[in-house]
Every structure is written in C-alpha cells, then in structure tokens.
Amino acid sequence: MVNEQQSGKMWSGRFLCLFLCLATTAAVPLTGESVQTSAGASGFCFHADGVNLPVGKFLLIRKGNQFGALRITRITPDKQSKPTAGEWLGSVAYESYFISKSSNSFSQSANGRHLGELIFGRIRGFGFHYSWQSGNQEAVVGPWKLRFFDQDGMFMTVADFWNGIDHDFGLQFAPTNVTQVNQLDPGENQLHWYAYDRDRDIPCPVEAFSKYPVEIISKPQ
Secondary structure, X not given: OHHHHHHHHHHHHHHHHHHHHHHHOOOOOOOOOOOOOHHHHHOOEEEOOEEEOOOOOOEEXXXXXXXXXXXXXXXXXXXXXXOOOOOOOEEEEEEEEEEOOOOOOXXXXXXXXXXXXXXXXXXXXXXXXXXXXXXXXXXXXXXXXXXXXOOOEEEEEEOEOOOEOOXXXXXXXXXXXXXXXXXXXXXXXXXXXXXXXXXXXXXXXXXXXXXXXXXXXXXXX
C-alpha cells in the first residue's frame, strides 16, 4: 500500500509539470516531426518546477560547493513511429560536466565529463497515476540524476525513489548562452541562479548569461 501511494505521488507530480509545459507549447504539434518545444526553441524557460533548454547552450547547476553543467547536443525524433496524444518519441543526446568547487575548471575535469542519450519510448501502464514513458529520461550530471519530462524540458530536482520529483533537493540553475565548456565559469557574479519553486510564474524566455557578446559566441558543434 505504501509503495502504491509513493508511486502515485511520484507520477502525479510528473504529469503536473508535463501539463504545465504542454500549455506553453500548444502551438507546436505533438508529432514525431517536432524537434524542440516552442518553449525550448525560444531559449531557457523556467516554469513551476521545470526548465526548458535550448539546444547547444549550457545550463549551470550548483549545490553548495558542487557544480554541474549540462547541455542538449542533439534531438532526434523517431520518424518511424506515430506518437499518440501527449507523447513524444525519439532520442536526446546530451553532454554534462561536474566539478567539486567553483575554482576548478570544467574543461580540465576529464573525469567529470559525461556523454549520454535519453530515450523516449511508448507510454506504458494505465490511468493517471500508473503510467510512464518507456526508455530512459534521466540525465547524469556527476552524482545527480535529473529527469526530463519531454525532449527539452527537465525537472529542477534530483529524481528520488520515494519522492519522485515532488521535493526540493536544494539545486540551483543558471542559464547561459555559452556553447563551449572552456568559457564556463560557475563563479561568475553576473549569473542568475534559479531555485526549485513550484509557484514560479515568470516571462519566457529568461535572460541567459553571455561571457561574450551573443553575436560572437560560436555555434554549437
């Protein structure tokens, strides 16, 4: 009985954020042809307890003296399958870095680099509380596992067995226009850090930090 209650709590939170995201992307048809949501295509969008990421731009993450960096490098829709309502099918490649203190360099931390791929398969199960998307939607950033709810939308907390995504793990997130890891500096005082906040309601997209003028930032590789 306890496991059923915890499972219901986990997935009710997941679908709450999913519905909020879908409300911001109504102009984009939910088909295998969609690459980014309208929120992610416009830039970094923070809403409720989630964030949408534009392809190629780094999102900084911190907790205490630990720092991470994450960016989506490629979104590939599954053109062989027809999605059902509320379903996006495909894969998302990402790159992440992790350092233990801000004085360290992401680019010199070879052991903290991780290349991964998220897989969005068919939705399984039944009903509101007991359905899930097959595949793997958790991005690894050092010791943290961050769950995605669509191809460019991510919950702003660590996925937990008992609490799912309905808890504040204490992470903070800073959007950047940086596309090269050697330009990242988590100690930059002009960064704007966003914490977990289920009551957040701010315009989309938010302003992202640029180390250099946007017009001279190199395009993502």
